[in-house]
Amino acid sequence: MVAVRATALVTELYGVRTGAGVSPMDYVSELSRAVQPLGASVIPGGGGGWHAKIIMLDALAGLLSLMLVVVAGLGVLNSVVLDTRERVRELGVCKALGMTPRQTVASVLASVAGIGLVGVPAGMALHAVVMPLVGRRAGTALPVQVLSVYHLAEPAALGLGGLIIALLGAMLPAGWAARARTAVALRAE
Numbered sequence: 001m002v003a004v005r006a007t008a009l010v011t012e013l014y015g016v017r018t019g020a021g022v023s024p025m026d027y028v029s030e031l032s033r034a035v036q037p038l039g040a041s042v043i044p045g046g047g048g049g050w051h052a053k054i055i056m057l058d059a060l061a062g063l064l065s066l067m068l069v070v071v072a073g074l075g076v077l078n079s080v081v082l083d084t085r086e087r088v089r090e091l092g093v094c095k096a097l098g099m100t101p102r103q104t105v106a107s108v109l110a111s112v113a114g115i116g117l118v119g120v121p122a123g124m125a126l127h128a129v130v131m132p133l134v135g136r137r138a139g140t141a142l143p144v145q146v147l148s149v150y151h152l153a154e155p156a157a158l159g160l161g162g163l164i165i166a167l168l169g170a171m172l173p174a175g176w177a178a179r180a181r182t183a184v185a186l187r188a189e
Helices: 024-038 050-086 088-096 101-137 154-179 182-187
Strands: 002-006 013-016 040-044
Touching: 024 040, 050 088, 050 101, 050 154, 088 101, 088 182, 101 154
Parallel strands: none
Antiparallel strands: 002 013, 002 040
């Protein structure tokens, strides 16, 4: 790995990996001769922790993603618990009119499906804003490969993931609503 650092007004760091059959030291010496008139320098061997910064950012992104999944699931759980407690009388009326437990579960799950689908575009927009800020805070300009991570199939998979998180977060309150006795639900205020 070779790093090139420009010393002009804009400091950039580029990671370069040589191809098969190319000596890294020969590449460094040739590149140094080419960029010195431009006011840049070549740092062999990784450029002061470039790999460490990328590994750190990847670990941070993974940890934040895991935390977001847990918080999203708990947020949906909280929201659905409050919603079903507010609607307990309505659910009691529906049960008195013949709504089955499966229909009750489906009704509660359908109420969170939109939340799960809206979260994905919001998360993608947040990624486009936060990742450059994280890179700047770490003292490096992130390459395009780190910032442009979404391809054609991934948004669909992420949308499905958001829907699954919402449905899993709503399963417990949906089960409670389905098991609630009709008479108790009708007496609730």
